[in-house]
Amino acid sequence: MIRLEHIYKRFETRGRPVHTALSDVNLGIERGAIYGIIGRSGAGKSTLIRLLNLLERPSSGKVYFNDEDISAFRGAQLRQLRHRIGMVFQHFNLLSSRTVLDNVCLPLRLLGVSKQDREARALELLEIVGLTEHTHKYPAQLSGGQKQRVGIARALANNPELLLCDEATSALDPETTQAILALLKDINQRLGITIVLITHSMDVIRSVCDRVAVLDQGHLVEEGEVIDVFLHPQHQTTQSLLQESSGVDAQAWKRLVKDSGVQVLRLSYRGESTSQPIISHLSRELGVQVSILQGTVGQLKDTAYGQLVVSIDGDAAQQAQVTQFLAANHVTYEVLEA
Secondary structure (H helix, E strand, O other): OOEEEEEEEEEEEOOOEEEEEEEEEEEEOOOEEEEEEEEOOOOHHHHHHHHOOOOOOOOOEEEEEEOOOOOOOOOOHHHHHOOOHHHHHHHOOOOOOOOOOHHHHHHHOOOOHHHHHHHHHHHHHHOOOHHHHHHHOOOOOOOOHHHHHEEEEEOOOOOEEEEEEEEOOOOOOOHHHHHHHHHHHHHHHHHHEEEEEEEEHHHHHHHHOOOEEEOOOOEEEEEEEHHHHHHOOHHHHHHHHHHHHHOOOOHHHHHHHHOOOOOOEEEEHEEEEEEEEHHHHHHHHOEEEEEEEEEEEEEOEEEEEEEEEEEOOHHHHHHHHHHHHHOOOOOOOOOOOO
């Protein structure tokens, strides 16, 4: 559905480049997916998402929407494109002098839709986001989570193909964040809308995303299915973001190897194997001592996953048996070397 090819974005002053926000970014987003873009402040996340609806234009490279190069769209073409793309903002951007119903109706009013039709559509959307009882309230009378639900309903008014979420949960408390993420997941499944969200939180990525792109100083440093990136992070930035989220320190693994004097493995589980007593069976069947050094268990969207760092106290033959046992039980492992 979306494809970015060799995207560069440079900001200039008096014709001279002063900052390169994005550098040679290439990625693809499939229709119907929930796609996450993560990175620290200044990584280029907001610039990237604004390229998708041409609020920013690439300095070079191409942006494709449904296999059509939209990079040079202007005028009527650009307006038609933006009718197909909704956007949810971090700070809601609601009109304080308008009711909830009026805020949701606004995009349709600008398109010239009749009052009867736009109010019918707005009421339908307010039911989806769970705000039917707040139709005639004003933004000042709403909680932060309720305001964001209004923002989501407004973004859906034109029945878009693509929904862009620019740090849509970063101004919310953890409980409200999870409620909004559950709503986005429901909208994705119910309406089939492709969602692209940017965030600085791996917990957000873990909760709803199918794939994730990791940005660091304008560079795309890692991209893939969320479960693969979580279980096998390759780039230091990804490892650091995961460490902050899970408490499992990827950089400490080498220190653990050095200090232990025994074989140390990183084990990765997914799906049904997460709930199986693999370590207990391994120790009992092979007669080796297994110590858990670090670990985490969680949920990635609809898939359970787990990761353990363990030490194996045994001779070379026993250690070989351990790796054979793990492979037979569909547990991915990595021998950590000092």
